[in-house]
Every structure is written in C-alpha cells, then in structure tokens.
Amino acid sequence: MPKSILMLTLAALLACAHEDATQLPAERDWEKGLDASRGPQIAPLGPLDTDQGAYNYVRRREQERDLGSRMTAAGLDEIITASSQVLASAMAMPLFRAGVYYGSPRLIERACASARRVTHSALRQTGNVDAVLQACGAVSGTKQGSDACSEGKQKLRDAYAQLAADKGQDAGRTAAEAVRQLRDRCPKITAPLRTPVDPGSRGFLIVWVLHANDAPPVTFLAGETAPNFADAINDAFLRGVQAVKPIAHNP
Numbered sequence: 001m002p003k004s005i006l007m008l009t010l011a012a013l014l015a016c017a018h019e020d021a022t023q024l025p026a027e028r029d030w031e032k033g034l035d036a037s038r039g040p041q042i043a044p045l046g047p048l049d050t051d052q053g054a055y056n057y058v059r060r061r062e063q064e065r066d067l068g069s070r071m072t073a074a075g076l077d078e079i080i081t082a083s084s085q086v087l088a089s090a091m092a093m094p095l096f097r098a099g100v101y102y103g104s105p106r107l108i109e110r111a112c113a114s115a116r117r118v119t120h121s122a123l124r125q126t127g128n129v130d131a132v133l134q135a136c137g138a139v140s141g142t143k144q145g146s147d148a149c150s151e152g153k154q155k156l157r158d159a160y161a162q163l164a165a166d167k168g169q170d171a172g173r174t175a176a177e178a179v180r181q182l183r184d185r186c187p188k189i190t191a192p193l194r195t196p197v198d199p200g201s202r203g204f205l206i207v208w209v210l211h212a213n214d215a216p217p218v219t220f221l222a223g224e225t226a227p228n229f230a231d232a233i234n235d236a237f238l239r240g241v242q243a244v245k246p247i248a249h250n251p
Contacts, residue, residue: 043083043084043085043088043117043118043119044084044085045084045085045086045120045244046083046084046085046086046087046244047084047086047087047237047240047241047244048082048083048084048086048087050082050083051083051084051086051087051237054079054082054083054087055087055230055233055234055237057075057079058076058079058091058229058230058233059230061075062098062228062229062230063230067098067102067104067107067229068098068099068102068103068104068106068107070106072107073106073107073109073110076095076107076110077110077113079091080110080113080114080117083114083117085117085118085119085120085123085240085244086123086237086240086241086244087237087240088114088115088117088118088123088127089114089115089118089120089123089124089126089127089129089236089240090127090233090234090236090237090239090240091111091114091233091236092111092112092114092115092118092127092128092129092132093111093127093128093129093131093132093218093219093232093236094111094227094229094230094232094233094236095107095108095110095111095114095229096108096111096112096115096132096135096136096219097218097219097220097221097227097229097232098111098227098229099111099206100197100203100206100207100210100219100220100221101196101197101203101221101226101227102203103163103197103201103202103203103204103205103206104202104203105139105160105163105164105206106164108136108139108206109164111132111136112132112133112136115127115129115132115133115136116133120243120244122240122243122244123240123243123244125243126236126239126240126242126243127236127239127240128218131216131218131219132219134215134216134219135210135215135216135219135220138157138209138210138213138214138215139157139160139206139209139210139213139215140157140160140161141157143157147186148181148182148185148186149182149185149186149188149189151181152178152179152181152182152185152186152189152212153178153182153212153213155174155175155177155178155181156174156175156178156179156208156209156212156213157209157213158174158178159171159172159174159175159178159205159209160205160206160209162174163202163205163206168202171202171205172205175205175208175209178208178212179208182212189211189212192207192208192211192220192222193211193217193222193223194222194223195207195220195221195222195223195224196221196224196225196226196227197220197221206220207220
C-alpha cells in the first residue's frame with residue numbers, strides 16, 4: 001500500500017511538471033507583464049503599428065467637426081486602451097486642450113485617461129503629461145478651505161461636475177455665482193488670460209475652472225490662437241519617437 005501511494009504521488013508530480021513544461025513555451029505577450037490580468041494597466045512603450053490608425057481616426061473626426069461627440073469619445077476609449085505610450089503621451093495635451101476649446105468634459109476625461117497611461121519619464125516630458133495631470137486634478141475632487149477664495153474655487157469645480165453630467169444650465173448658473181464671488185471677495189484671482197475659447201461658451205466655463213484652480217495656462221490655451229489638434233498630436237508623437245528611439249522595440 002505505501003508503495004502504491006508513493007507511485008501515485010510521483011505520477012501526480014510528473015503530471016504537474018509536464019503541465020508546467022507544456023505551458024512555458026506558449027506564446028506570451030510580455031507587454032502585459034508577468035500578471036496577464038493586470039495587462040490593460042500597462043501600456044507598451046511603442047510606437048505601435050496601430051498608432052497610425054488611431055491618429056487617422058482623430059484627424060478625421062476633427063475634420064468632420066465631430067471631435068467632441070459621444071461617438072468620438074467611444075472610439076477614443078478603444079484607442080487609448082490599445083495605444084502605445086508614445087501615442088498616449090502625444091494625445092494627452094491636445095485632447096485636453098480640445099476638450100477646453102469645444103467645452104467637452106468627455107474629451108477632457110479621455111485626455112486624463114491617456115495621460116495616466118504614460119510612465120516613461122522622457123515621454124512624460126515630451127508630451128507635457130504632468131501639466132495635463134495637474135489640470136485633471138484642477139477640475140475634479142474636493143479641496144479643503146473655508147475662505148472666500150476656496151469656496152469660489154470649489155463652486156467652479158461643482159459647475160464643471162454639472163457640465164460633465166450634461167446639466168449645462170445648472171453649470172452656467174453655478175459658474176456665474178462662483179465668478180461673482182471670486183471677483184467680489186477674492187481679489188487675488190483675476191480674469192483668465194486671453195484665450196481663443198468663446199467667452200459665451202461651455203468651454204469658457206472650463207477655462208475659468210482651470211484658471212481659478214491653478215491649472216497650467218497651456219492647458220486652457222492662454223495667449224494662443226485656435227489650434228489644430230491633429231497636427232499637435234503628430235508633432236508630439238514625433239518628439240516622443242525621438243525620445244524613445246534608442247530603446248524602442250516592436251517585435
């Protein structure tokens with residue numbers, strides 16, 4: 001009986017070893033790391049062949065004046081999930097600025113998602129990703145403070161949240177109250193710098209939110225003219241390619 005048990009144990013061990021051996025040579029997508037279940041959180045460095053199609057999509061939607069639509073946002077979700085870090089870094093700032101220009105929190109959300117996928121230090125620099133993440137923090141969340149300035153800033157963030165929830169009229173009223181409060185009781189906050197965003201648009205509400213909450217001026221196009229977002233993505237992509245060129249590898 002003990003000999004039978006020993007033989008069964010050895011057989012089980014050999015079966016496990018054989019199973020492991022047969023699994024090891026299988027094709028692995030190392031871009032997903034050692035834990036495949038965490039793969040979507042890890043963006044490949046790139047650039048990738050699929051980045052071209054993603055760029056073409058953004059350019060086409062901009063030409064069709066449909067960059068801020070729900071359909072475009074859905075397409076961007078797929079693009080961002082599959083993009084390389086080179087493309088993600090290139091898209092983050094242009095998409096954020098497009099979200100401001102068109103008054104589209106949907107685009108801003110995609111810009112923030114794109115920025116969060118970038119971990120490579122050089123790409124964070126070429127894409128100005130840290131400025132994007134700072135701006136993402138400026139439009140969301142609750143910050144401590146009980147003075148008039150803090151209350152006005154929070155009210156503007158509340159207005160942005162209403163805008164993101166498709167409550168445009170409520171957002172407009174909340175933002176107007178916040179701006180009046182800041183102008184009357186918080187003299188250190190002046191009007192935003194000149195921007196190509198229409199002062200009567202949803203986008204200008206976002207400009208005020210970013211300006212009052214200390215977002216980098218580049219994120220709300222301060223002192224600039226109307227931009228071309230597809231060209232901006234292409235320019236940033238070229239900078240990113242040069243930044244990773246010595247180490248980039250696409251099997």
